[in-house]
Amino acid sequence: xxxxxxxxxxxxxxxxxxxxxxxxxxxxxxxxxxxxxxxxxxxxxxxxxxxxxxxxxxxxxxxxxxxxxxxxxxxxxxxxxxxxxxxxxxxxxxxxxxxxxxxxxxxxxxxxxxxxxxxxxxxxxxxxxxxxxxxxxxxxxxxxxxxxxxxxxxxxxxxxxxxxxxxxxxxxxxxxxxxxxxxxxxxxxxxxxxxxxxxxxxxxxxxxxxxxxxxxxxxxxxxxxxxxxxxxxxxxxxxxxxxxxxxxxxxxxxxxxxxxxxxxxxxxxxxxxxxxxxxxxxxxxxxxxxxxxxxxxxxxxxxxxxxxxxxxxxxxxxxxxxxxxxxxxxxxxxxxxxxxxxxxxxxxxxxxxxxxxxxxxxxxxxxxxxxxxxxxxxxxxxxxxxxxxxxxxxxxxxxxxxxxxxxxxxxxxxxxxxxxxxx
Amino acid sequence: xxxxxxxxxxxxxxxxxxxxxxxxxxxxxxxxxxxxxxxxxxxxxxxxxxxxxxxxxxxxxxxxxxxxxxxxxxxxxxxxxxxxxxxxxxxxxxxxxxxxxxxxxxxxxxxxxxxxxxxxxxxxxxxxxxxxxxxxxxxxxxxxxxxxxxxxxxxxxxxxxxxxxxxxxxxxxxxxxxxxxxxxxxxxxxxxxxxxxxxxxxxxxxxxxxxxxxxxxxxxxxxxxxxxxxxxxxxxxxxxxxxxxxxxxxxxxxxxxxxxxxxxxxxxxxxxxxxxxxxxxxxxxxxxxxxxxxxxxxxxxxxxxxxxxxxxxxxxxxxxxxxxxxxxxxxxxxxxxxxxxxxxxxxxxxxxxxxxxxxxxxxxxxxxxxxxxxxxxxxxxxxxxxxxxxxxxxxxxxxxxxxxxxxxxxxxxxxxxxxxxxxxxxxxxxxxxxxxxxxxxxxxxxxxxxxxxxxx
Numbered sequence: 043x044x045x046x047x048x049x050x051x052x053x054x055x056x057x058x059x060x061x062x063x064x065x066x067x068x069x070x071x072x073x074x075x076x077x078x079x080x081x082x083x084x085x086x087x088x089x090x091x092x093x094x095x096x097x098x099x100x101x102x103x104x105x106x107x108x109x110x111x112x113x114x115x116x117x118x119x120x121x122x123x124x125x126x127x128x129x130x131x132x133x134x135x136x137x138x139x140x141x142x143x144x145x146x147x148x149x150x151x152x153x154x155x156x157x158x159x160x161x162x163x164x165x166x167x168x169x170x171x172x173x174x175x176x177x178x179x180x181x182x183x184x185x186x187x188x189x190x191x192x193x194x195x196x197x198x199x200x201x202x203x204x205x206x207x208x209x210x211x212x213x214x215x216x217x218x219x220x221x222x223x224x225x226x227x228x229x230x231x232x233x234x235x236x237x238x239x240x241x242x243x244x245x246x247x248x249x250x251x252x253x254x255x256x257x258x259x260x261x262x263x264x265x266x267x268x269x270x271x272x273x274x275x276x277x278x279x280x281x282x283x284x285x286x287x288x289x290x291x292x293x294x295x296x297x298x299x300x301x302x303x304x305x306x307x308x309x310x311x312x313x314x315x316x317x318x319x320x321x322x323x324x325x326x327x328x329x330x331x332x333x334x335x336x337x338x339x340x341x342x343x344x345x346x347x348x349x350x351x352x353x354x355x356x357x358x359x360x361x362x363x364x365x366x367x368x369x370x371x372x373x374x375x376x377x378x379x380x381x382x383x384x385x386x387x388x389x390x391x392x393x394x395x396x397x398x399x400x401x402x403x404x405x406x407x408x409x410x411x412x413x414x415x416x417x418x419x420x421x422x423x424x425x426x427x428x429x430x431x432x433x434x435x436x437x438x439x440x441x442x443x444x445x446x447x448x449x450x451x452x453x454x455x456x457x458x459x460x461x462x463x464x465x
Numbered sequence: 466x467x468x469x470x471x472x473x474x475x476x477x478x479x480x481x482x483x484x485x486x487x488x489x490x491x492x493x494x495x496x497x498x499x500x501x502x503x504x505x506x507x508x509x510x511x512x513x514x515x516x517x518x519x520x521x522x523x524x525x526x527x528x529x530x531x532x533x534x535x536x537x538x539x540x541x542x543x544x545x546x547x548x549x550x551x552x553x554x555x556x557x558x559x560x561x562x563x564x565x566x567x568x569x570x571x572x573x574x575x576x577x578x579x580x581x582x583x584x585x586x587x588x589x590x591x592x593x594x595x596x597x598x599x600x601x602x603x604x605x606x607x608x609x610x611x612x613x614x615x616x617x618x619x620x621x622x623x624x625x626x627x628x629x630x631x632x633x634x635x636x637x638x639x640x641x642x643x644x645x646x647x648x649x650x651x652x653x654x655x656x657x658x659x660x661x662x663x664x665x666x667x668x669x670x671x672x673x674x675x676x677x678x679x680x681x682x683x684x685x686x687x688x689x690x691x692x693x694x695x696x697x698x699x700x701x702x703x704x705x706x707x708x709x710x711x712x713x714x715x716x717x718x719x720x721x722x723x724x725x726x727x728x729x730x731x732x733x734x735x736x737x738x739x740x741x742x743x744x745x746x747x748x749x750x751x752x753x754x755x756x757x758x759x760x761x762x763x764x765x766x767x768x769x770x771x772x773x774x775x776x777x778x779x780x781x782x783x784x785x786x787x788x789x790x791x792x793x794x795x796x797x798x799x800x801x802x803x804x805x806x807x808x809x810x811x812x813x814x815x816x817x818x819x820x821x822x823x824x825x826x827x828x829x830x831x832x833x834x835x836x837x838x839x840x841x842x843x844x845x846x847x848x849x850x851x852x853x854x855x856x857x858x859x860x861x862x863x864x865x866x867x868x869x870x871x872x873x874x875x876x877x878x879x880x881x882x883x884x885x886x887x888x889x890x891x892x893x894x895x896x897x898x899x900x901x902x903x904x905x906x907x908x909x910x911x912x913x914x915x916x917x918x919x920x921x
Binding site: 068070072074075077078079080081082083084085086087088106107108109110111112113114115116120121124125127128129131132134135181182212214216223224225227229254262291292293294296392393395397399400401402404405406408422423424425426427461462463464 | 498
């Protein structure tokens with residue numbers, strides 16, 4: 043089908059094209075307490091098509107593009123007509139498609155996904171057995187298993203394929219004591235069953251669930267706040283946005299090469315983007331542009347090195363493309379051994395979404411602990427507020443490292459003197 | 466959609482009518498256009514295709530669904546027959562009945578068919594708006610986006626076919642401003658179900674976002690604590706949606722995840738409060754004619770004069786819990802399951818003039834524009850992120866802006882603290898997830914409200 047699409051696109055006179063064929067099979071299993079509520083089987087085949095038309099104006103080369111999703115049975119002629127007309131109305135700066143590439147081998151498929159039905163049943167069994175404890179019961183769970191085969195073909199000669207697997211699990215536990223009930227809900231997404239650490243993770247959350255029944259609201263004021271590895275990618279989203287080539291091109295980036303990212307020169311944060319971590323959620327042998335999976339240092343010991351760029355923005359900025367931002371890698375800075383004995387450890391925020399543009403963060407504390415002199419007091423409610431760029435002036439990273447799907451680096455970071463809105 | 470395909474599915478459903486407790490088929494399709502302009506570039510794309518088919522079967526104990534986006538008659542007939550062969554019928558624990566009977570069709574009313582307006586005309590209008598934003602003081606970039614989409618759904622049972630075509634428009638403008646040390650922004654959004662007429666802007670919309678963006682460069686962080694606040698209809702809507710919308714989605718009752726279940730029929734809010742979910746609201750971004758289980762859309766009073774009247778249901782929750790059925794079974798796409806979901810959720814207007822509400826506050830905050838929210842139906846907590854608010858002092862709005870702001874608190878406290886409800890009414894355009902996934906179009910809104918919340 044890809045070749046037929048390519049022929050039809052070429053016959054319509056487009057100057058370039060990119061076709062991404064995505065073929066996938068999903069199994070979904072929904073558990074309600076300890077029985078099945080629903081089972082789903084999904085098959086899907088679609089083509090993500092981008093066509094390009096070149097223009098010339100005052101001797102300058104310009105380019106327009108149009109994107110559509112074609113599914114067998116859909117009206118291809120309608121899309122191509124629409125694309126042709128749309129491309130006649132738009133004239134952006136020119137950029138080239140990448141030419142032939144040699145993608146690296148990156149493991150992205152757990153062989154367990156070859157028999158998703160059996161794997162789903164095994165995972166459900168693990169959940170049934172693990173999601174219980176004194177005063178704790180399983181409320182519900184959702185299991186998503188996906189296997190995708192993806193092929194990229196471009197008019198510039200790229201033709202490459204990859205197979206990816208994905209396992210997503212969401213679990214809700216209910217804790218009860220003396221007529222009082224609370225819940226803990228958590229999600230985990232990985233490419234490999236072993237990386238789920240399912241039994242261990244459920245056991246941790248069973249303990250948290252018990253502790254949700256006796257929580258205090260944190261005290262208003264300034265406090266040190268510990269963010270766990272699972273939240274560090276989200277916490278760093280303003281850094282990722284401002285280090286993009288698109289932000290630079292559009293005058294939105296606050297970073298310039300070889301300048302410190304924050305005011306204090308002793309901050310020695312090192313940030314990399316890596317597309318080659320085996321089974322990384324954002325690992326990719328090649329991205330939608332065909333750029334091979336690579337690792338790039340974006341920030342080196344507090345000094346900004348380069349913007350990450352898709353092919354389009356690399357051409358606009360006149361730099362080599364790195365590909366889109368993949369897995370976040372943080373290298374432990376040297377001052378990570380500092381001891382802390384009074385901080386809030388946040389197990390779960392209601393929604394940790396710092397504003398990527400301003401860096402402002404306000405997030406409700408869904409559950410955590412106030413750690414003081416070695417004593418852990420469960421907390422819930424109130425919120426944490428800061429500006430991520432300012433907060434990075436005063437951080438401590440753990441020296442232990444961990445892999446959290448899309449993040450490889452210190453197990454936690456403590457940001458100092460954040461604003462707490464509580465009692 | 467090929468009629469022979471619809472008939473083939475209907476025949477398959479008729480064949481199993483006497484042996485399978487519940488079997489329905491649903492086709493989804495759409496077409497549309499997305500336009501995105503920024504300072505330097507222009508992007509045009511077709512609306513992402515949601516074309517697909519779902520065969521839903523209830524085997525007496527649980528649902529089994531088989532979904533495909535390979536819409537080819539021979540393939541789909543074989544797919545359905547093979548799927549039905551795998552279903553093992555169990556003794557019926559719950560009775561589920563297909564909703565639709567007979568053949569009916571519905572379509573969104575519109576004044577101007579978006580497809581009757583040329584792409585050139587749309588581009589010209591959006592470029593003109595982009596130019597106006599970019600000419601503003603300290604503006605470093607902008608986003609101007611427009612989306613039009615026509616979504617069709619064909620719900621098939623053994624004894625009927627119900628079709629709906631929903632037309633949705635959304636239009637979004639952002640002004641990014643900077644004086645060289647950080648970027649701030651303000652936005653304006655509009656849209657709903659309807660036609661191209663929804664792209665109209667209030668006269669001051671563009672000047673407003675530029676002016677506020679600049680003022681946000683001088684904004685302050687608020688001292689954390691409890692404040693008397695006035696919420697605009699947008700903020701009121703976010704509170705209704707997060708505080709008592711998600712908390713009464715009764716699939717959460719099945720999972721013991723919603724505390725509101727213990728309060729059915731009881732007073733839960735100030736007597737001034739009535740909250741409604743209405744998928745049949747004309748023009749609402751979350752409006753539809755039938756839900757994804759074929760139920761005809763109609764309004765549900767969730768809270769009436771402070772009393773919790775009724776939760777929202779999808780078919781399974783309604784059958785298992787023995788609750789009245791409402792038309793709130795929705796799925797993100799053919800690839801996702803049906804959950805109980807909100808549609809257009811809003812506070813019913815009261816009697817107070819919004820100016821009088823502001824004048825009633827000695828020291829507080831006028832919460833103006835929302836960013837996002839998150840529910841916590843079991844803990845009955847709430848998180849609403851607000852882009853900015855203005856200080857109220859001695860009954861008057863001052864020049865001082867706070868940004869950003871986070872509302873957190875305990876839902877019953879917040880709802881019982883509502884002491885004034887405006888006579889005005891407005892709903893906005895939104896996308897809602899269940900937890901962190903399952904995104905569907907919704908709206909929320911209402912009048913201005915006065916309450917007391919924790920701000921951080």
